[in-house]
Amino acid sequence: MITGRTQVFALLGHPIRHSLSPAMHNELFRRLDIDAVYVALDVAPDRADDVGTAFRTLGLAGCNLTVPFKERVLPSLDALSLAAACAGAVNVVVSEGGRLTGHNTDGEGYLGALREELGVDLAGRDCAILGAGGTGRAVGAALAGAGVASVTWLNRTRARGQAAVEAMAPRFPGVRFASAPLDAAVFSSRPWSLVVNCLSGPGVPLVSGFDVRHLPRGAVWTDANYWMADPPLFAACAAGGVRIQRGIGMLMHQGARSFELFTGRAVDSDTVRGVLDIGGW
């Protein structure tokens, strides 16, 4: 029952009506008997500068952020976790007495799903990340922290790829970082042992024009776009012995971590999967 003491959490973004987050968090609150509610707030993109003030004024306990606020909210926050600073993007904000800390759970979510679903050894891998947006950077930082040999971002906008390299290189001195154009010839020039597609919707069709026949058997191809029924190149990868992974596990793991940041209560990804009743994804 909602009372005068009920804590309020929210998802802020635009568009957000399709989101699974309210169903997930509210069901977890119910199962764990936590006096809290989670709502989706559709915020106009041009009001990004007001998000921090609104959060503090209304006394929200925490929020998730999605497009287009993950990067634009940074100036409104008091502190950033290491993962958020590496990603240059925030998907979770937690209030401690009105002091707002930004976190990023996408990288941790990606690694959690990778280990659970494929159990791969990441040491020494040469990784290509398609896209240097918030998700591409979060995944790159997580891979660097897990001991890969190199991370190369292939990105349309050169400055964004370079920014990812500059943010990461001082933090992970044992890893080689580079950026390159998002181009089929560049992609074909190296036998990547791990590839993660972190392009958003409009960029995804480009990937269909890439050739994956040079990727070694045992390489890994992840598509972060969990909402795609048939991600590009999955069939070609599977035919060449490349292990494929959908983004849904990453979504489950980052959601579980987000819930833990909100409540201090750990939930495993199976519980989250069960709550959303999407075990068949």
Ligand SMILES: NC(=O)c1ccc[n+]([C@@H]2O[C@H](COP(=O)([O-])OP(=O)(O)OC[C@H]3O[C@@H](n4cnc5c(N)ncnc54)[C@H](OP(=O)(O)O)[C@@H]3O)[C@@H](O)[C@H]2O)c1
């Ligand atoms: N599975 C999960 O749990 C999970 C979690 C987070 C995000 N995601 C998914 O990851 C995707 C990326 O999210 P994000 O937050 O990183 O978005 P973002 O910060 O907006 O980055 C978008 C990326 O796509 C590129 N791009 C967009 N349109 C393009 C086009 N027409 N041609 C070439 N490149 C284009 C951008 O390149 P420029 O830099 O050149 O603009 C950038 O690299 C989304 O589709 C999201 O659903 C999944």
